Amino acid sequence: MTQPPVVTRRLFNGTLLAACLVRPAGAQPAPATPDGEWTHALTLMGAPKYAPGFTHFEYADPKAPKGGLVRLGVQGGFDNLNIVVSGLKGDLEGGIQQIYDTLTTTSSDEPSSAYGLLAEAVKVGPDLGSAVYRLREGPTWHDGRPITPEDVVWSFETLKGNSPFYASYYHNVAKVEATGPREVTFTFSEKGNRELPQVVGQFPVLPKHWWTGKDAQGRARNVTETTLEIPLGSGPYRLEKLEPGRTATYTRVAEYWGKDVPANVGRNNFGTVRYEYFRDGTVLVEALKGDLYDFRIENIARNWATAYDDFPAVKEGRLIKEPFPDRGNGIMQAFVFNTRKDKFKDQRVRRAFNLAMNFEEMNKALFYGLYKRIDSYFFGSELASSGLPEGREREILESVKDKVPASVFTTPYKNPVSDTSDAVRANLREAVRLLREAGYELKGGQMIDKAGTPLTVEFLEFQNTFERVILPFSAQLKLIGIGASLRVIDQAQYQNRIRNFDFEITTTGWGESLSPGNEQREYWGSAAADKPGSRNLIGVKDPAIDALIDKLVFAPDREGVVAATRALDRVLLAHDFVVPQWASDRQRTLRWNRFSHPPVLPLYGASGFPTTWWYDEALAAKTGAPR
Numbered sequence: 312m313t314q315p316p317v318v319t320r321r322l323f324n325g326t327l328l329a330a331c332l333v334r335p336a337g338a339q340p341a342p343a344t345p346d347g348e349w350t351h352a353l354t355l356m357g358a359p360k361y362a363p364g365f366t367h368f369e370y371a372d373p374k375a376p377k378g379g380l381v382r383l384g385v386q387g388g389f390d391n392l393n394i395v396v397s398g399l400k401g402d403l404e405g406g407i408q409q410i411y412d413t414l415t416t417t418s419s420d421e422p423s424s425a426y427g428l429l430a431e432a433v434k435v436g437p438d439l440g441s442a443v444y445r446l447r448e449g450p451t452w453h454d455g456r457p458i459t460p461e462d463v464v465w466s467f468e469t470l471k472g473n474s475p476f477y478a479s480y481y482h483n484v485a486k487v488e489a490t491g492p493r494e495v496t497f498t499f500s501e502k503g504n505r506e507l508p509q510v511v512g513q514f515p516v517l518p519k520h521w522w523t524g525k526d527a528q529g530r531a532r533n534v535t536e537t538t539l540e541i542p543l544g545s546g547p548y549r550l551e552k553l554e555p556g557r558t559a560t561y562t563r564v565a566e567y568w569g570k571d572v573p574a575n576v577g578r579n580n581f582g583t584v585r586y587e588y589f590r591d592g593t594v595l596v597e598a599l600k601g602d603l604y605d606f607r608i609e610n611i612a613r614n615w616a617t618a619y620d621d622f623p624a625v626k627e628g629r630l631i632k633e634p635f636p637d638r639g640n641g642i643m644q645a646f647v648f649n650t651r652k653d654k655f656k657d658q659r660v661r662r663a664f665n666l667a668m669n670f671e672e673m674n675k676a677l678f679y680g681l682y683k684r685i686d687s688y689f690f691g692s693e694l695a696s697s698g699l700p701e702g703r704e705r706e707i708l709e710s711v712k713d714k715v716p717a718s719v720f721t722t723p724y725k726n727p728v729s730d731t732s733d734a735v736r737a738n739l740r741e742a743v744r745l746l747r748e749a750g751y752e753l754k755g756g757q758m759i760d761k762a763g764t765p766l767t768v769e770f771l772e773f774q775n776t777f778e779r780v781i782l783p784f785s786a787q788l789k790l791i792g793i794g795a796s797l798r799v800i801d802q803a804q805y806q807n808r809i810r811n812f813d814f815e816i817t818t819t820g821w822g823e824s825l826s827p828g829n830e831q832r833e834y835w836g837s838a839a840a841d842k843p844g845s846r847n848l849i850g851v852k853d854p855a856i857d858a859l860i861d862k863l864v865f866a867p868d869r870e871g872v873v874a875a876t877r878a879l880d881r882v883l884l885a886h887d888f889v890v891p892q893w894a895s896d897r898q899r900t901l902r903w904n905r906f907s908h909p910p911v912l913p914l915y916g917a918s919g920f921p922t923t924w925w926y927d928e929a930l931a932a933k934t935g936a937p938r
Contacts, residue, residue: 349432349445353415353509355423355826356869361573370420370916371577371923372909377563378582379926380937381906384604385588386595386774387802388556391537394515395473398844399810401537402803404559406586408515409579410453410544414444414463415512416574419913422825425509426574429458429516429545435508439499442508446493451568452518452545460489465519467497467511473535475844477514479833483507503865505872506828518543547579559586577909580925590801592776599901600624605937606902606920611776612678615899624903629934631904634897635918641689641823645889646770646784646816651840651850654766655815658716659745661887666742667787668890669729677779682893684726688880689823690894696877696884698723703874707862708881714855716885724884726891742791751792758792767794771814773805810844818892819848825915827876831860835883849888856882905931 352359367373383406391401394408415425415433427433430444450458467487470477484507485500497511521543522534532538541550547569548561561584569575587604589595596614599607600622609615624630646664648655655661670684687695700708700720708719729735743753751758751766758766768788770781778797785795800808808814821834832839837852839845859882863875898917906920907927913919931937 347434347436349434351432352424352426353433353435353512354421354425355505355509355872356421359424359426360418360421361424361426365573367573367576368418368420368578368913370909370911370913370919372925373577375577375580375909375923375925376928377580377925379905379928379931380583380585381581381606381921381924381926382585382587382604382937383921384595384598384607385586386590386592388588388590389559390539390555390803392540392542392550392553393534393536393538395469395517395534396537398474398476402806404553404586406548406559406561406584407542407550409548409561409584410542410546410550411515411517412450412458412545412569413513413515414446415509418574419916419919422915425512428569428572428574429463430512433508433512438502439504439508440502441496441498442511443490443494443496444512445491446495447572448493449568450545452521452543453549453564454521454543456518456520458516458518458545460491460493460495462519463487463495463516464489465523466517467514469517469522469534470514475839475842476833476846479836479839479842479845480510480829481514482832482838483829484511487511503867504829505866506826506864510829516545518545547575548584551583557588561585578922580923581921582926584921592774600630602903602935602938605905607900609899609901612681613779615681616679619901629904631902632900633902633918634899635912637691637896637898637917638915640825640915641687641692641694641827642820642894643685643688643690643823643889644820644892644894645685645818646892647819647848647889648816649812649814649848649850650888651812652815654768657749658887659749660751660766661890663742663745663749663791664788664793665887665890666727666738666745667791667793668727668784669735669787670726670893671728671730673780673783674893677783678893682895685891685894686724686726686884688821688883689827689876690891691896692823692825694823694825694827694873694876694880696724696880700878700881703870704877704881707859707875707878710862711855711858711882714853714858715882719881719885724881739787739791746791753792756792757794765794766792767796769815770795770797771805771808771817772797772799773802775799777818809848812843812848812850817848821846826872828864828872831863831879835879836860851886851888853882853886903937904934905937 351363385405389402389404391403392407397403412429414430416428418424429446429450431447432445434443464487471481483500483504484497486498488496490496499507522532525531526540539555547564547567549564551560551562553559563582589598596618619625619632625632648661650656674680674682689695727738729738746758751760781797788795833846835851835856837857839847840850840852859879863879866872866875900918906924908924
C-alpha cells in the first residue's frame with residue numbers, strides 16, 4: 312500500500328517523484344488485536360513495533376534542538392495551494408502537505424505500521440467491514456478552532472468526490488459518518504479488504520469552516536478550484552509567505568497541538584522550511600553549488616560522478632557528499648507507452664522498443680556504471696517476481712490462466728542484454744522480426760504499416776535531462792526503421808497533457824511499498840484507465856490484471872500478499888507495457904554542512920532528511936549561515 316501523493320512527476324532536490332512523497336504505511340490490525348477493541352496502532356506484519364505508551368520513534372531524538380532554516384530545491388513552479396484538485400488542475404506547491412495532519416502517521420523503521428496522530432485509537436469491525444477512529448482531545452486548527460468529526464467527514468467526501476486518485480483509492484468506502492463527539496466511522500462496501508481499515512487514516516483532514524467560508528474580500532471559497540490564498544492548516548508548520556512559482560516559506564508552529572504526540576516527538580525540528588523553485592535541472596545543480604538551497608538528492612549519475620568532486624566546498628567539507636542505503640521500497644521507472652494509441656496496442660511492437668534500447672552502453676557511457684536495469688514493477692524489494700512461478704503464486708496465476716500470456720508459466724521475464732556487438736545485432740534483428748509479425752514492413756529504411764504510414768514516435772518530457780538518454784535510444788530505433796523525436800515542454804503544459812493522456816511515450820515511475828494494495832487499482836485497474844488525472848498512464852484495461860489486483864487486496868495473510876504481488880508483477884511484465892529504465896539501491900545526497908541527525912537513521916527512510924534532522928549551530932558557524 313502506498314500512501315496518496317500530493318505531487319506527481321516533479322523534480323524535488325533532483326529526484327523524480329512519481330509516486331509518493333511519504334513512506335509506506337501498514338494496513339491491517341495485528342493478529343493480536345481482536346475485532347471490536349480499541350488499539351493504538353495498525354500493522355500488516357505481525358505486531359506493531361511500538362507498544363501502547365511509547366514516547367518516541369527510535370530514529371527521532373526527543374532532545375533535538377528546534378529552530379534554524381533549511382532550504383529545499385525544487386525543479387518547476389507552482390500555481391496552486393489546493394490539494395483537493397492537485398491531480399486535475401494547477402501545479403501544487405510541493406510543501407503544502409505539511410500544514411495538514413492525518414488521522415494516523417507512519418513509522419519509518421517498520422515496513423507497514425501506522426500510529427495515531429489526530430486519532431488516538433482505532434477499532435476495526437467484524438470481517439474488516441468497518442473502522443471507527445476516535446479523535447484525541449485537543450487537536451486544533453491554526454486559528455484555534457477545534458478539529459471535529461465533521462471536518463473529517465467533509466474532508467473525506469470532498470477529496471473522494473473531486474480527486475481521481477482518492478476516488479479510486481477509496482472506491483470501496485461506502486459511507487463515512489460522525490458517530491460520536493470524537494468518533495468517525497468508515498463503513499466499507501466489501502469485507503475482507505486487508506487494507507481499508509488503515510488506509511482511511513491517511514488522507515489529509517481539511518478545515519470545513521475555512522473552505523466553506525469567505526476570503527478576505529468576502530468571496531466564497533471554492534474547494535474545486537485552484538487558489539493561491541494561503542490555506543488554514545493544523546500541522547506542525549504554517550505557510551508564512553510565498554512568491555508564486557518561485558518560493559514558499561513555512562514556519563514552525565510553536566503552539567502546535569500535536570508537538571507532544573509520541574509519533575511527533577523529535578521530528579519537525581526546523582524553525583523555517585523554505586522551498587526554492589528553479590526551472591531547469593542544470594540551474595538546480597548550480598544553485599546548490601551557489602548555496603541557494605541546502606540539500607539535494609542527486610539522481611543523475613553523471614553529476615554524482617563528475618560535478619562535485621573538484622568543487623572547493625566539497626574538498627573543504629562544507630558541502631557533504633554522502634550516499635544512504637535505500638531499503639524497503641520497490642520502483643518501476645520506465646519509458647511508458649500510451650496504449651490508448653493504436654500503434655502501441657500490439658505487445659510485439661512494445662517489445663521491439665525494449666530490444667532496441669542498449670542499456671549496457673548507456674550505463675557505461677552515461678551513467679558511470681552506477682545503475683542496475685529494472686526488471687520488476689517492485690524492483691529492489693522482496694515482492695519482485697523471479698524465476699518461474701511456484702506454490703501459492705502459481706495457484707493464483709492458474710486462476711486466470713485463460714486470460715494471461717502463456718509465457719508467465721514458461722519463461723521468466725528478462726530484459727534484452729546488449730553487452731557485445733553480436734548481442735546488439737541479434738536484438739535488433741529480433742525487433743525487426745517482431746515488427747514484421749505485427750504487420751509492419753521495412754522499406755527504404757522506414758518501418759511502415761500496411762497503409763504505407765511510417766512508424767514514428769514522440770517522447771514527451773518537461774526537462775532537458777532526458778535528452779542525453781533519449782537521443783541515443785532514438786538512434787537505435789532508427790536502425791530498425793522507427794523515427795523518434797523528443798518534445799520538451801514547460802511543466803504546466805506537461806502536467807496538462809499527462810492528465811489528459813495526450814502523449815505517446817513519456818518517462819514516469821511508480822514507487823511501491825512493502826505493503827501494496829488498493830493503490831494498484833489506480834495504477835493498473837481498468838476503472839482508472841479513462842479517468843483524467845489517474846495514474847494509469849499506460850491505459851491498462853485487462854480483466855486478468857483486475858482479478859490479480861483483487862487477489863492482492865483481499866489476501867488474508869503476508870504469504871498471500873507476497874504471492875499475489877509477484878503474480879501481478881509477472882503478468883504486467885509479460886505485456887511489455889513499458890521499457891524499464893534503471894535504478895540504484897542508494898540515495899545519493901549532497902548537503903551543506905549545517906545539519907545533524909540522530910545516531911539511528913530510519914531503517915526504511917534512507918537519510919530521513921529533513922524530518923528528524925536539525926539545524927546545528929556549531930556546524931553552521933564553520934560552514935556559514937544560509938541566506
